[in-house]
Amino acid sequence: MALLGAEYTSSDEEASEPRPVDTRKTTATSIVAAPDVSLDVWSQNSVESDFISNIMQDPMRLQMTLAKPTDTSLAYNVPYADLSRPSQGPRNPFKPAEGNVLKRKNVLTGYAEEAAVSDATFTNQHRTFQSRGFAKEPNADGAFVGDFASVQRYQGRDVVQMKSSREKRQRQNKGDSSIVEGEGRYLGPWAKYQEDVQYEDDAAMAEEELASDEEYIDEAIVPTDQAPMNRAGTDYHDDLSNMETTEFNGSSLVDYMGRSYMHAPRDIDIDLYKETGNERTFWPKVLKHTWKHGTKPINAIRFIPDTAHLLLSASADARIKIFDVYREQELLRTYNGHTKSVSDINFNPDGTQFLSASYDRYMKLWSTETGTCISRFKTGAIPHCIKFNPSNPHEFLAGMSDKKIIQYDTRSGEMTQEYDHHLGPINTITFVDEDRRFITTSDDKSLRAWEVNIPVPIKFVAEPNMFALTRAAPHPNHKSIALQSSNNEIHVYASTDRFRQNRKKVFLGHNTAGYAIDVDISADGSWLASGDSKGWVCFWNWKTCRMDQKLKAGGEKGAAVTCVQWNRQTTSRVATAGLEGVIRYWD
Numbered sequence: 001m002a003l004l005g006a007e008y009t010s011s012d013e014e015a016s017e018p019r020p021v022d023t024r025k026t027t028a029t030s031i032v033a034a035p036d037v038s039l040d041v042w043s044q045n046s047v048e049s050d051f052i053s054n055i056m057q058d059p060m061r062l063q064m065t066l067a068k069p070t071d072t073s074l075a076y077n078v079p080y081a082d083l084s085r086p087s088q089g090p091r092n093p094f095k096p097a098e099g100n101v102l103k104r105k106n107v108l109t110g111y112a113e114e115a116a117v118s119d120a121t122f123t124n125q126h127r128t129f130q131s132r133g134f135a136k137e138p139n140a141d142g143a144f145v146g147d148f149a150s151v152q153r154y155q156g157r158d159v160v161q162m163k164s165s166r167e168k169r170q171r172q173n174k175g176d177s178s179i180v181e182g183e184g185r186y187l188g189p190w191a192k193y194q195e196d197v198q199y200e201d202d203a204a205m206a207e208e209e210l211a212s213d214e215e216y217i218d219e220a221i222v223p224t225d226q227a228p229m230n231r232a233g234t235d236y237h238d239d240l241s242n243m244e245t246t247e248f249n250g251s252s253l254v255d256y257m258g259r260s261y262m263h264a265p266r267d268i269d270i271d272l273y274k275e276t277g278n279e280r281t282f283w284p285k286v287l288k289h290t291w292k293h294g295t296k297p298i299n300a301i302r303f304i305p306d307t308a309h310l311l312l313s314a315s316a317d318a319r320i321k322i323f324d325v326y327r328e329q330e331l332l333r334t335y336n337g338h339t340k341s342v343s344d345i346n347f348n349p350d351g352t353q354f355l356s357a358s359y360d361r362y363m364k365l366w367s368t369e370t371g372t373c374i375s376r377f378k379t380g381a382i383p384h385c386i387k388f389n390p391s392n393p394h395e396f397l398a399g400m401s402d403k404k405i406i407q408y409d410t411r412s413g414e415m416t417q418e419y420d421h422h423l424g425p426i427n428t429i430t431f432v433d434e435d436r437r438f439i440t441t442s443d444d445k446s447l448r449a450w451e452v453n454i455p456v457p458i459k460f461v462a463e464p465n466m467f468a469l470t471r472a473a474p475h476p477n478h479k480s481i482a483l484q485s486s487n488n489e490i491h492v493y494a495s496t497d498r499f500r501q502n503r504k505k506v507f508l509g510h511n512t513a514g515y516a517i518d519v520d521i522s523a524d525g526s527w528l529a530s531g532d533s534k535g536w537v538c539f540w541n542w543k544t545c546r547m548d549q550k551l552k553a554g555g556e557k558g559a560a561v562t563c564v565q566w567n568r569q570t571t572s573r574v575a576t577a578g579l580e581g582v583i584r585y586w587d
Helices: 080-084 119-132 148-153 159-164 194-205
Strands: 134-136 144-146 245-248 287-292 298-303 310-315 319-324 331-336 342-347 353-358 363-367 373-377 383-389 392-400 405-409 415-419 426-432 437-442 447-451 457-461 469-474 480-485 489-494 501-507 519-521 527-531 536-541 547-552 561-566 574-578 582-586
Touching (some): 119 159, 144 148, 298 342, 298 574, 298 582, 310 342, 342 383, 437 469, 469 519, 480 519, 536 561
Antiparallel strands (some): 287 582, 298 310, 310 319, 363 373, 383 392, 392 405, 405 415, 447 457, 469 480, 489 501, 519 527, 536 547, 561 574
16 A cells, blocks of 8 residues: 555545654655646656656657547647647648638649639630640739740730731741752751741750750751752652553564554454444343453443454553453553552543543543553542543543543643532533533532533532432433432433433442442443442343343452443443452453
């Protein structure tokens, strides 16, 4: 009991006589019910004395007792003086001095204050920050955040204010293409704006580090007195559009009499010099011969006019080839000069020359016999179709991708007329009415008739139920024209003054959607032939509009047949070609 102190006794001793109290102090420490607790940890240094006990702070063992940030209660008693004393130390610049300083996070990175900003203002400032690197602070009038150097450079104007200014930014001079280095050298599209050049000069003057994509140029290394380079050395030799070549692939260039392949043979059982259309024609039944053009699709095939003893083909491999039809039935010549797919070809009336149109935007005039390129024509648009004027072999029309029809003169090489009324790329051009007029179709789902050399249409046909007309073929009687429609039908229009549709003549039963498939009429006008996207070639009776025959002409894979041409010097021979790259000759 002595351990508890002199002032405490047990309850069983209360009835006994009281002892005399010893007034001498002991060395034991008095126990207090609620002692003062400080934030500091104190060490007790007892002094060896009989009556003196001193509590002192040990500065060597001084440390702070911290609570966890997630705790909601304290595990020790904190005096009120410590809780109510002001904050000590430097003020946090990122916390407001007034209001609730312990704001909860409402976004992932902290607390975002609400501000009344319209959508247009926010979009404007957002685009300004993305393009210029600075934006206005919404809660401070006239203050900016971001790149302050860019603020000074653009005078604090946002993208809308800069867009409204009509002052055009000045660029450096593009220079001379014959000068490679030094003053006045060629800059071309790499010419910088004047303000960018001034910025680089200011940065170099201030000895500041340039950006990662910039570098200092030592002017002393580059000689400025260098002579201008010869202009011939700046030509682009990889441009193959002006480099036409030809190759003869036949067995003999001339026959035993010194005649070239342009001479139609007379020692065969067919008279190739007779007038066409006087014999009755029939649809073919068997495959007679096959020519391999290449591995890419064939876009067009054409028989040479009158005699039809040569067959010209154009392919997506940018090459044009001509084949013999009767003698050896071999490849005679290859014409190279285009760099992209050839879209259309067309012979002049006597067959000595032909035109080619390509996706490289060039139209070229070739010699059929020698293979030389006579002329080149270019407007900047892609020619889709091309056609000689049968009555004037020195003029041709070209339907372009920019909705225009261009008329050229092959003698001067100049454009003589422009027909501009269509609203889409031109698909077909067909001469009618003794070549005084022509009919054009376009992707704008319309048909227009024109007078030659008059750039105003004389007839416009467009109906709500019409589809784009992709291919055309005139009838031998010169009174009607057959047009391939994109809705798997073939329509017939009159080629006389009214240009009305013959609604009683509609040819059905084939599939052409998605392709520009040829349509052709036999020499006597009794049969209509068309290709098919499933690999068929179909034949209809012109009078009854009934399909009488279908031939599988797309090969084993059933490739689409896009080219069909009747041989008008025979009674039942047809040439077909398509995506397979093979020309098939039927009889």
